[in-house]
Amino acid sequence: MSAYRALTEAEAIDYARQIPDLFQKDSELTSREIGDGNLNLVFHISEPSTGKSIILKQALPYAKVVGESWPLTLDRARIESEALMIQESLCPDLVPHVHAYEPELALTVMQDLSDHVIMRRGLMERNKYPLFASHIGTFLARTLFYTSDLGMNQQDKKEQVKRFINPELCKITEDLIFDDPYTDSPNNNVPPAIRDAVEAVWKDTELHLEVAILREKFLTQAQALIHGDLHTGSIFIKPDSTKVIDPEFAYYGPMGFDIGAVLANLLLNYAAQEGWSPDAASRQDYRNYLTQTIRDIWKKFDSEFRALWDEHGVDRMSKTPGYQDLYMKRLLQDTFGYAGCKIVRRVHGLAQVADINKLEDEAAKERAQRIALAIGTTLIKSHRKAESIEQMIEIAEKNVS
Amino acid sequence: MSAYRALTEAEAIDYARQIPDLFQKDSELTSREIGDGNLNLVFHISEPSTGKSIILKQALPYAKVVGESWPLTLDRARIESEALMIQESLCPDLVPHVHAYEPELALTVMQDLSDHVIMRRGLMERNKYPLFASHIGTFLARTLFYTSDLGMNQQDKKEQVKRFINPELCKITEDLIFDDPYTDSPNNNVPPAIRDAVEAVWKDTELHLEVAILREKFLTQAQALIHGDLHTGSIFIKPDSTKVIDPEFAYYGPMGFDIGAVLANLLLNYAAQEGWSPDAASRQDYRNYLTQTIRDIWKKFDSEFRALWDEHGVDRMSKTPGYQDLYMKRLLQDTFGYAGCKIVRRVHGLAQVADINKLEDEAAKERAQRIALAIGTTLIKSHRKAESIEQMIEIAEKNVS
Numbered sequence: 001m002s003a004y005r006a007l008t009e010a011e012a013i014d015y016a017r018q019i020p021d022l023f024q025k026d027s028e029l030t031s032r033e034i035g036d037g038n039l040n041l042v043f044h045i046s047e048p049s050t051g052k053s054i055i056l057k058q059a060l061p062y063a064k065v066v067g068e069s070w071p072l073t074l075d076r077a078r079i080e081s082e083a084l085m086i087q088e089s090l091c092p093d094l095v096p097h098v099h100a101y102e103p104e105l106a107l108t109v110m111q112d113l114s115d116h117v118i119m120r121r122g123l124m125e126r127n128k129y130p131l132f133a134s135h136i137g138t139f140l141a142r143t144l145f146y147t148s149d150l151g152m153n154q155q156d157k158k159e160q161v162k163r164f165i166n167p168e169l170c171k172i173t174e175d176l177i178f179d180d181p182y183t184d185s186p187n188n189n190v191p192p193a194i195r196d197a198v199e200a201v202w203k204d205t206e207l208h209l210e211v212a213i214l215r216e217k218f219l220t221q222a223q224a225l226i227h228g229d230l231h232t233g234s235i236f237i238k239p240d241s242t243k244v245i246d247p248e249f250a251y252y253g254p255m256g257f258d259i260g261a262v263l264a265n266l267l268l269n270y271a272a273q274e275g276w277s278p279d280a281a282s283r284q285d286y287r288n289y290l291t292q293t294i295r296d297i298w299k300k301f302d303s304e305f306r307a308l309w310d311e312h313g314v315d316r317m318s319k320t321p322g323y324q325d326l327y328m329k330r331l332l333q334d335t336f337g338y339a340g341c342k343i344v345r346r347v348h349g350l351a352q353v354a355d356i357n358k359l360e361d362e363a364a365k366e367r368a369q370r371i372a373l374a375i376g377t378t379l380i381k382s383h384r385k386a387e388s389i390e391q392m393i394e395i396a397e398k399n400v401s
Numbered sequence: 402m403s404a405y406r407a408l409t410e411a412e413a414i415d416y417a418r419q420i421p422d423l424f425q426k427d428s429e430l431t432s433r434e435i436g437d438g439n440l441n442l443v444f445h446i447s448e449p450s451t452g453k454s455i456i457l458k459q460a461l462p463y464a465k466v467v468g469e470s471w472p473l474t475l476d477r478a479r480i481e482s483e484a485l486m487i488q489e490s491l492c493p494d495l496v497p498h499v500h501a502y503e504p505e506l507a508l509t510v511m512q513d514l515s516d517h518v519i520m521r522r523g524l525m526e527r528n529k530y531p532l533f534a535s536h537i538g539t540f541l542a543r544t545l546f547y548t549s550d551l552g553m554n555q556q557d558k559k560e561q562v563k564r565f566i567n568p569e570l571c572k573i574t575e576d577l578i579f580d581d582p583y584t585d586s587p588n589n590n591v592p593p594a595i596r597d598a599v600e601a602v603w604k605d606t607e608l609h610l611e612v613a614i615l616r617e618k619f620l621t622q623a624q625a626l627i628h629g630d631l632h633t634g635s636i637f638i639k640p641d642s643t644k645v646i647d648p649e650f651a652y653y654g655p656m657g658f659d660i661g662a663v664l665a666n667l668l669l670n671y672a673a674q675e676g677w678s679p680d681a682a683s684r685q686d687y688r689n690y691l692t693q694t695i696r697d698i699w700k701k702f703d704s705e706f707r708a709l710w711d712e713h714g715v716d717r718m719s720k721t722p723g724y725q726d727l728y729m730k731r732l733l734q735d736t737f738g739y740a741g742c743k744i745v746r747r748v749h750g751l752a753q754v755a756d757i758n759k760l761e762d763e764a765a766k767e768r769a770q771r772i773a774l775a776i777g778t779t780l781i782k783s784h785r786k787a788e789s790i791e792q793m794i795e796i797a798e799k800n801v802s
Contacts (some may be wrong), residue, residue, distance in 0.1 A: 149620045154575065155568035162566045167556035174555065178717055208721040215718050215726075219550045223621050317580055317616050320609040327617075 003104040004074060005063070006160055009033060012043040012056050019099055019109060020056065023047045024353065031249070038064040039072070039248075044112065054099065055113065059106040063172075066251050069395075073168045076248040077106035082163065083250035084110070086225065090142045094135060095244050096236075104170035113243050116236035123232060123269045124355055126276060126286050134236070135242035135302025137261055144255045145308045147225035161222050166251040168216075170323050173249065177341050178215035181349045182208050192349045193366040198348045210380045214337045224254035230261040231342070231353075232269070256334025260302060263392065264342035264376075265353070266290050270396055272355040275364030287400070291393045298335070298389040302328060329387065336386040340379030347373045374399040404505040405462070405475060410434060413444040413457050420500055422485075423455065424448045431618035440473070448639045453571055454515065455500065464573075474569045478507035479650040483564065484651035485511070487626065491543045495536060496645050496722040497637075514644050517637035524633060524670040525778060526678060527687050534694050536643035537636070537663055538701025541746065545656045546709045549628035551719055552788065562623050567652040570629070571582060571619075574650065578742050579616035582750045583609050591749045596766040598774050602731070610780045615738045623653035630634040632743070657735025664742035664793065665777075666754070667691050671797055672773035673756040676765030677719075688801070692794045699736070699790040703729060730788065737787040741780030748774045775800040 007015065009031040016022070016029060023029060027049050046053035059077040066396055079100035083265055088095050098245035122129065144149040158270050180187040183202055190198050201207065227234070228249030238244040243374040255389065269276075270290045279284030318324070344351045347369050358371065359365040378395045386392070409418065410432040417423070417430060424430060428450050436443035441461055447454035460478040463470050482502035491498050497512040504573055523530065546552040546559065581588040591599050602608065608788075628635070629650030637644040671691045678684030710725055719725070747754045749769050757773065759765040779796045787793070 042603070155572055156569040158566050158571065162563045165559050165563045167559040170559065171556055182718070205722050208718065209723045211488060212718045212721045212724045213727070215716075216550070219555060220622055220624050222623050288648070302773070315616075316584070317609065317613045320613045321606050322610045323613045326610070 003231050003333070004106060006060060006080075007043070007056070007105070008043060012041075012090060014056075015055060015102075016043075016054060016109070017284055018046040019054075020379065022099065023052060024050065024298075029259070032079045046112075053112040055096070055110050057100075057108045057110065058113055063085060069201060070320045074106040077101070077108060077322055079166055079188075079250055080163060081090040081108040083225065083227070083247035084108070086147065087139075087227075087244065087247065091139050094139045094242060098127050102218075112232065113236045113245070116238045116241060119232055119235040120132070120232040120265070120269075120354060122237055123266075123290075124276060124358065126282075126324070128289050129237055129239060129242075129293075131335055132242055133239060133296030134300050136202075136244075137297050138304055139242070139244055139296075139302035140259055140262070140301045141308060142256075144224040145259065145305055148223055148255070149251075150309055150313055150315060152314065154314070160225065161252045164225055164251045165250065166228075168252055169249045170253075173228070174215065174218065176350050177345045180216060181345045181347075182211055187348055187350045187365060188348055191299045191360070191366070191369055194369045194373065197370055201344065201348075201373065202379060203249060204377070205318040207381055208385060210337065211341065214334075214341055214380070214383070217254045217334065218257060221254045223383065224252065224255050225250060225256045226253045226255065227292055228253065230372065232262075232265040233353075235324040254334050254338070256336075259298075259331070259335040260338030260340075261370070262297060263294050263341050264346075265355075266294055267339065267343055267375055267396055268346055268353050268372055269355045271368045271375065272353075272359060273398075274368040274371065275359035275361050275399075278354075289372070291396060293391060294396075298332070301337050305331075332389065333383050336379045336392060337383030339392070340376045340381075340383065341373050343376030343379070347376065371399050407461060408444070408457070408459055408506065408508070413442075413459075414446060416503075416506075416508070417444075417446040417455060417457060417510070420455075423500065425451065427492075429620050436793075445515065447513075447607045454513040456497070456511050458511065462547050465660050467772060475507035477567070477570055478502070478509060480565060480567055480570075480651055481505060481647065481649040482509040483629070484626065484648035487548065487629075488540075488544050488645065488648065493542050495540045495643060514637045516697070517639045517642060517644060519634055520638040521633040521666070521670075521755060522668075523632045523638055525673075525677060525759065529690050530638055530640060530643075530694075532641060533638060533643055534697030535701050537645075538698050539705055540643070540645055541656075541660055541663070541698075541702045542705035542709060542772055543677050545659065546706055546713075547588045547623040547628070548580040548653075549624055549656070551710055551714055551716060553715065555715070561626065562653045565626055565652045567629075571652055571654075571723065574629070575616065575619065576582055578746045579612060579619060580742055580745045582748075583612055588751045590648065590751055590753060592767070592770055594763070595749070595774065596627050598771055602745065602774065602778060604750075605778070606781055608778055611738065611784060613740060615735075615781070615784070618655045618735065619658060621769075622655045623658050625653065626651060627656065627659045628662075629654065629658070631659045631667040633663075634754075637667045655735050655739070657732055657737075658739045660699075660732070660736040661741075662743050663698060663737030665740040665747075666756075667695055668740065668744055669747055669754050669773055669775055672684050672758045672769045672776065672801075673754075674761060675769040675772065675801075676760035676762050677756075679731070688797075693796060695794060696790055699733070733790065734736045737793060738782045738784030740793070741777045741782075741784065744773050744777030744780070746754060748777065749781060 004333055013029045013031050027047050029047050032044045034044050041058040043056040056162055059074050063072040084098050098110050100109040227247045235244045273283045356368045375396055405540055413428045414432050428448050433445045435445050442459040444457040460475050464473040483495055485499050498512040501510050628648045635647045671688055674684045674687055757769050774795055
């Protein structure tokens with residue numbers, strides 16, 4: 001990594017110019033740095049004469065979160081670009097295309113998605129995306145099946161596990177999701193209005209036991225190459241297109257962590273409708289859209305994963321009667337548990353979500369936080385008993401009625 | 402590996418002579434090749450003038466089993482030597498000391514254990530080893546605890562998982578233990594006398610479901626650095642000393658696979674007492690010794706593992722009330738399941754055991770095979786319900802009465 005340097009905008013343009021078959025020779029290119037500067041530089045390079053554009057994403061050798069800064073491996077750029085390429089090979093339309101990856105600069109050149117919006121913002125604006133459930137269900141089914149021992153050569157899979165060992169980024173998850181929210185840690189960011197509810201979480205050893213079980217699985221289960229950070233801020237969307245981005249947390253972990261992340265972020269928005277919806281009827285309408293989306297995602301994932309298994313399963317023993325049903329039930333249970341963990345950490349952990357935090361009405365924000373915390377802790381506590389996605393929807397609905 | 406060549410005895414002596422601080426300068430050394438030639442060359446180098454001796458173990462680039470030969474990675478010599486060194490750092494008295502490891506030659510120089518015997522032979526001779534349960538219980542507790550997320554830095558553990566990715570040797574286990582015995586595979590070696598019982602195994606889908614679950618865990622659960630082949634042929638023993646050898650199958654897998662392997666091989670000998678014991682009273686006596694050893698191993702493992710956890714646990718969340726009990730129960734259940742799989746494959750799989758196969762009385766051999774198969778399949782089928790090591794002993798006793 002000795003040749004690494006953070007690019008200037010001029011250098012980014014020079015780099016983009018060298019990429020074959022992209023821009024016209026000697027044409028004018030413009031650059032705009034659109035990253036938040038906390039983890040990565042993101043250059044939007046465009047060619048006004050043709051309207052073509054491209055993204056250069058360069059990892060920075062540190063992370064900044066809420067004012068603090070710590071060193072962070074540049075190897076995450078390799079992991080991100082390799083994960084994107086694997087995902088593209090499995091679901092060509094559901095991730096940005098990678099044009100090039102430059103290891104020395106920790107630089108990935110990829111498709112510009114400026115015509116999409118970040119899904120979190122789309123949900124805060126109460127947009128509906130009727131194709132999203134099918135898109136993300138397919139993304140989950142294909143990326144998780146084909147990178148697991150069910151869908152790929154089991155010896156090649158072990159080499160892939162090795163390539164995606166990702167200690168530094170896993171450590172962030174292990175601390176911020178599976179530890180800090182359950183104790184009075186300085187990393188938490190406790191909203192004063194709900195301190196009583198947060199303190200109850202810190203004392204709830206029945207809850208901690210379930211979190212310990214989910215944490216163990218996150219630490220040990222090399223089940224599939226998961227995205228590792230699949231919240232609605234990692235999804236670019238427009239009505240006819242869904243693109244999953246930013247898999248720098250990718251590693252071999254439990255499938256339910258990815259599925260749970262998607263559903264958790266829908267449920268966080270569900271809770272936040274306390275403040276976004278202008279009236280009770282529209283609130284109910286949008287919440288119904290969100291719960292229907294949760295149902296549709298699971299159903300699409302479940303049916304497509306089973307179909308892949310039946311048609312493309314590589315493991316003779318996995319065809320044993322009863323095994324697939326048991327496996328899918330365990331995935332559902334993991335999904336409940338991880339969805340719960342992903343919700344809880346967004347209420348009073350270090351990194352929270354705009355769905356809730358951008359609410360201006362303090363009473364609505366407090367209601368949203370309490371609802372989210374109740375849904376999250378209930379999902380965690382019930383995860384080993386879950387039998388159907390309908391139970392997740394019931395838990396959500398019960399906590400707003 | 403371009404410099405690799407299989408050593409001659411003269412070359413082995415030359416190599417041994419160069420090892421610092423071992424043999425006297427210019428003294429006469431003798432070499433005897435004592436390997437079985439199927440996987441490794443094993444040179445016993447001794448210095449008659451002092452009585453000092455040493456073992457040079459060199460991996461061959463192929464494996465031979467029952468007449469067949471296939472290429473096999475020399476990287477297993479690195480894995481074996483590195484695993485031995487980790488084990489020695491955790492249990493100095495329970496593995497041979499490694500003097501040196503030579504990557505280019507796939508050669509490990511280690512302590513000579515000629516004053517010990519292979520435990521399988523010791524058991525066939527109906528010897529008792531009163532210290533064995535304590536020794537192996539300690540070996541299991543310390544090697545499994547300190548290489549897991551409970552006992553070592555969780556980011557260092559991920560790097561260690563990477564170092565011990567072991568696709569080729571895991572493939573042998575996946576096929577010969579978790580697949581072939583449950584179908585009419587050409588890799589099986591079915592004793593004609595018990596063909597009816599073996600065919601029942603091939604048809605038993607309830608059994609296959611439990612094997613599929615255990616296979617999945619073997620494929621995905623990076624719980625601890627396990628030995629991976631811990632049968633009584635991998636243990637050198639004498640009354641006051643136990644040494645675990647040959648960890649070339651080492652990788653990050655489920656702890657219960659190692660614990661189950663030890664108990665399975667005691668149970669195979671238990672079944673084989675149909676032929677080894679001269680009369681009913683001595684048979685009962687030796688079987689009582691074996692079941693007491695099984696009980697003592699689990700108890701020692703359980704108490705020492707819990708003590709390490711309480712005193713040296715690195716994970717705050719693992720201190721959650723109730724978690725340790727649940728974890729130990731799951732380990733016990735895995736132990737039942739893997740013990741069962743290890744027994745079944747030794748009855749009609751490719752690689753069998755001398756305990757049974759060396760029996761000369763065909764009727765006794767058949768009884769031993771049927772008993773072993775009944776114990777093995779019962780352990781597999783009951784593994785998810787196991788609550789106590791006493792249940793394993795009851796299963797054994799029920800199948801010989």
